[in-house]
Amino acid sequence: MSSEQPQLPLILEPDTLAAHLDDPHLLIVDVPLKAESYRDGHVPGACFLDYRQLLAGSGEVPNDVPSPAALSELFSALGLTPETHVVAYDDEGGGWAGRLLWTLELIGHARCSYLNGGIHAWRADGHPLETTPNTPAPSDYQAEYLNPGVxxxxxxxxxxxxxxxxxxxxxxxxxxxxxxxxxxxxxxxxxxxxxxxxxxxxxxxxxxxxxxxxxxxxxxxxxxxxxxxxxxxxxxxxxxxxxxxxxxxxxxxxxxxxxxxxxxxxxxxxxxxxxx
CATH class of the missing domain: 3.40.250.10 (Rhodanese-like domain)
Structure with a gap:
């Protein structure tokens, strides 16, 4: 197991992720449309993220960007650090995973990948699943809109x-x-x-x-x-x-x-x- 940070592409194939599951720098995040998708079987080591935590607001616009304080709380709970490489996926072809990666781009966290095809491709390629939930060790991540132009x-x-x-x-x-x-x-x-x-x-x-x-x-x-x-x-x-x-x-x-x-x-x- 290497202590070096993984050099992973933005679009990550299941076989490549499977070869890096033990990497301590990886944070694998399952952000499904349906919560039962995570319970039914997820990538080993993946933690669950409720997509609603990527949204803020109320009334007619309940889908705006959370405040830096809210994002600090969210990403601290996920255990994010500046050295972490995030791999995001979902159960529907990339909508919520993309929103997560876009949010990370907004706060200037560039070490990110999308598991191409999400859980569907992972399953279809015959990779192992686990049903035990994972709780990451929390961090103290201070989020700011470092890249507001996104x-x-x-x-x-x-x-x-x-x-x-x-x-x-x-x-x-x-x-x-x-x-x-x-x-x-x-x-x-x-x-x-x-x-x-x-x-x-x-x-x-x-x-x-x-x-x-x-x-x-x-x-x-x-x-x-x-x-x-x-x-x-x-x-x-x-x-x-x-x-x-x-x-x-x-x-x-x-x-x-x-x-x-x-x-x-x-x-x-x-x-x-x-x-x-």
Whole structure:
């Protein structure tokens, strides 16, 4: 067992993680949509994170970013240290895992990976599971928004609508995008936004891993989402767009941001323009 920090890629295959399970620098976090997924069997050593701890707010926007104090408490409970390499995964193809990695990016914690395909790929590849919960040794982690540019707020989006150097990636379904479905006061999409459903980013034939990178790049470029632009991605609550933010990062797009308020905020205000 090496005492050196693992040099692991952003997108981590199950076989590679399996070879590093004993590494003391690893913190494996299971952040499932359904809590029973963790109880039914998780990656050995993984600890459970309730995805609701990645959200803050109330009323019409219950999905904003937690305060630095709340994130300090959360990541201290998880035992995070500056030397920790976090491996995140979930049970649904990367939404909540992506939101966790985005939150870590926001506080400047760069040592992160996503287990490609999450628990589905881990199981399908025949790797061992455990059902005993793991409780990490707590740390004293002081979180700050060291990388605030990874998020974009409503006010800046309003100012920059129509900018040629901005591409808005709406990760919701086609029906939500076109205003045919939704539970907001206003239905539709941000002016100029393009739609690429998060479900189209994952490969259902390969246990919900990310799709072939060349295919994804071609699909994005066909929609005008190109590396020369700043990319902003969102969904209804910055859950599905956790995956699309992560995918854009994996594809090498440097200027990727997410709008945590997402349509929950935009679609429930009087001062936000909407297209159908």
């Amino acid at each position: 998020q974009i707020r409503r006010e800046e989006l309003l100012e920059r609508l129509g900018s040629r150097d901005l591409a808005i990636w709406d990760a919701r379904s086609d029906a939500e995008y076109r205003g045919l479905k939704g539970d907001n006061r206003k239905l539709g999409h941000l002016p100029g936004a393009v739609n690429f459903d998060w479900l189209e980013v994952m490969d259902s034939q390969r246990d919900l891993r990310l799709r072939d990178y060349a295919e994804l790049v071609a699909e994005l470029e066909a929609r005008g989402i190109t590396p020369d632009k700043e990319i902003v991605t969102h969904c209804q609550s910055h859950h599905r767009s956790g995956l699309t933010w992560l995918a854009a990062r994996a594809l090498g797009y440097d200027k990727v941001r997410a709008y945590p308020g997402s349509w929950k905020e935009w679609g429930n205000r009087d001062d936000t323009p909407v297209e159908h």
